[in-house]
Amino acid sequence: MMSRRRFLACSLFLPALAWLAAWRPARGHGAGPALVAMRGTARGERVWFEPAGLWIPQGATVRFVNEDAVNVHTATAFHPDLHGRERRIPAGAPPWTSELLLPGEHYDVVLDQPGVYDYYCLPHAAHGMVGRIVVGTPEDAQWTHESYYQSTRTNGMPGTFPELNGVLATRSRHASG
Numbered sequence: 001m002m003s004r005r006r007f008l009a010c011s012l013f014l015p016a017l018a019w020l021a022a023w024r025p026a027r028g029h030g031a032g033p034a035l036v037a038m039r040g041t042a043r044g045e046r047v048w049f050e051p052a053g054l055w056i057p058q059g060a061t062v063r064f065v066n067e068d069a070v071n072v073h074t075a076t077a078f079h080p081d082l083h084g085r086e087r088r089i090p091a092g093a094p095p096w097t098s099e100l101l102l103p104g105e106h107y108d109v110v111l112d113q114p115g116v117y118d119y120y121c122l123p124h125a126a127h128g129m130v131g132r133i134v135v136g137t138p139e140d141a142q143w144t145h146e147s148y149y150q151s152t153r154t155n156g157m158p159g160t161f162p163e164l165n166g167v168l169a170t171r172s173r174h175a176s177g
């Protein structure tokens with residue numbers, strides 16, 4: 001006979017499974033946006049973007065989702081128009097930033113120009129919460145090689161970006177679906 005405790009656990013577990021089943025297809029098959037989670041430890045000692053390095057095809061949408069229950073976060077492009085940072089997105093690409101996202105909230109951005117987009121979290125700049133999105137490949141006609149592509153360190157901020165080649169290497173996962 002099922003114990004009361006086990007029954008309770010199941011009744012919580014099943015809705016979670018149903019939610020996952022509904023959510024998953026949008027993640028892996030190119031039907032929905034590429035996801036970057038904003039995460040943190042329960043007491044907020046550590047915060048990060050996951051994955052820190054993401055490859056997407058030109059014109060794809062990236063969705064930043066705050067999956068951290070105890071912190072607000074932003075996704076903010078490195079650009080002089082946004083808090084005077086160095087430019088670390090392709091020349092001519094418009095700067096972008098989310099609002100402060102509460103737990104569970106999300107922000108979508110469409111990235112049309114091939115190249116490397118480095119971004120950070122405004123409230124956690126001092127904690128090294130940074131990430132990198134690579135759009136397209138160096139074979140694209142509009143791709144330009146900019147000096148910051150080879151650098152994994154920011155000017156005046158802790159945190160390290162993933163290597164460009166490492167992010168490019170993940171794109172086969174998308175091709176295979």
Ligand SMILES: [Cu+2]
Nearest residue numbers: 073121124129
């Ligand atoms: Cu943050």
